[in-house]
Amino acid sequence: MSVRRSFSLVLGFAFLWSDVAPGEVQSAVNAADLPEGPGRSSVAEVCGACHPLGQALGKRLSRAEWAAMVEQMVGRGAPLAPEEFDPVVDYLTAWYGTGG
Numbered sequence: 001m002s003v004r005r006s007f008s009l010v011l012g013f014a015f016l017w018s019d020v021a022p023g024e025v026q027s028a029v030n031a032a033d034l035p036e037g038p039g040r041s042s043v044a045e046v047c048g049a050c051h052p053l054g055q056a057l058g059k060r061l062s063r064a065e066w067a068a069m070v071e072q073m074v075g076r077g078a079p080l081a082p083e084e085f086d087p088v089v090d091y092l093t094a095w096y097g098t099g100g
């Protein structure tokens with residue numbers, strides 16, 4: 001006897017993904033502008049490689065959201081060593097967090 005279940009599970013990745021409007025002004029952020037702290041050098045080296053740093057740091061996210069975001073960037077090929085993951089997420093949360 002077989003019960004056939006047809007499950008169609010669509011995992012929607014509903015990260016806070018905002019569209020970047022063409023021509024949108026990105027404030028220029030240089031690595032030298034980054035506040036001091038653990039994880040800073042990784043952020044400076046890694047996060048400006050594929051898009052402007054200002055785009056990477058233009059959001060205010062919670063820790064969980066930054067963790068998901070950084071994970072996604074790693075999935076896209078960001079060269080972040082596993083041991084750099086936590087410091088980077090901590091750094092982003094501390095300086096670019098939601099403050100809560």
Ligand code: HEC
Nearest residue numbers: 018020046047049050051055056059070073076077078079
């Ligand atoms: C291997 C390339 C790559 C690296 C390295 C990378 N990203 Fe990204 N990132 C992307 C791509 C591709 C997108 C989506 C396309 C876009 O918005 O330009 C994106 C988008 C983003 C967005 C969303 C931007 C928006 O306006 O919606 C954030 C935030 C972000 N990245 C943060 C980071 C952070 C933080 C790091 C460093 C840990 C990082 N990225 C490193 C490829 C990369």
